[in-house]
Amino acid sequence: MRSMTAPHRTPLERDRQAAPQIADILRRRILTLELRPSSVLSRLALQDEFGVSQTPVRDALQQLEREGLVEIYPQSSTLVSRIDVAAARQAHFLRRSIEIEAARVVASSPNAYIIQQLAAAIEEQRRYRDPAEYPNFIQADRMFHRVFYEAANVASLWDLVRRESGHIDRLRLLNLPIEGKVEAIFNDHESLVAAVERGDPEGAAAVVRRHLSGTLAAIDEIAAANPDYFKGESS
Secondary structure: OOOOOOOOOOOOOOOOOHHHHHHHHHHHHHHOOOOOOOOEOOHHHHHHHHOOOHHHHHHHHHHHHHOOOEEEEOOOEEEEOOEEHHHHHHHHHHHHHHHHHHHHHHHHOOOHHHHHHHHHHHHHHHOOOOHHHHHHHHHHHHHHHHHHHHHOOOHHHHHHHHHHOHHHHHHHHHHOOOOOHHHHHHHHHHHHHHHHHOOOHHHHHHHHHHHOOHHHHOHHHHHHHOHHHEEOOOO
């Protein structure tokens, strides 16, 4: 007689509310494309995986719906959303506007500790340059950019940008395998640190402007390689 295996369970921290934890876990799976666009999310399966009632799962999915990462069809199904290029462009506009100014602020007053943090984030990225590690590469990339928000004293805007970035984040992950993209990221990051070190606000702003333009410039190529991942037209 074949033995029955216990269902997979993902443990949650007991001293934190369940819904935000479930949302964080599902968001990470969506942004790393572990859960691909149009994947079905079964509420019953999620309740079983996390060992919770329907309420935390419902609340978590509603949060992800507000972020544009899932689509909920009442009395039917919940699906991971396809990538919305219009939403990605808006998130990109927001992020570029903030980070260009943050780079100017940071480069206006070079700080050895900040420069050390940026260099450490670049080295962390180098650990994950293998394609199998691209989700970790993206995480290290976020560490690099977050330094600018904190150093410019606009850390709360980081949370705003992250909430709006689900579509552009998935585009960026799909863009990494394009030849030369990873090296371009390293070159831009190193150029940005150099501009900060020499106290060049306009040079830093120019690097950020160039750096953040790459993914949107490659949308047609990304969409052609992954047509089922996109909502509507890519242009």
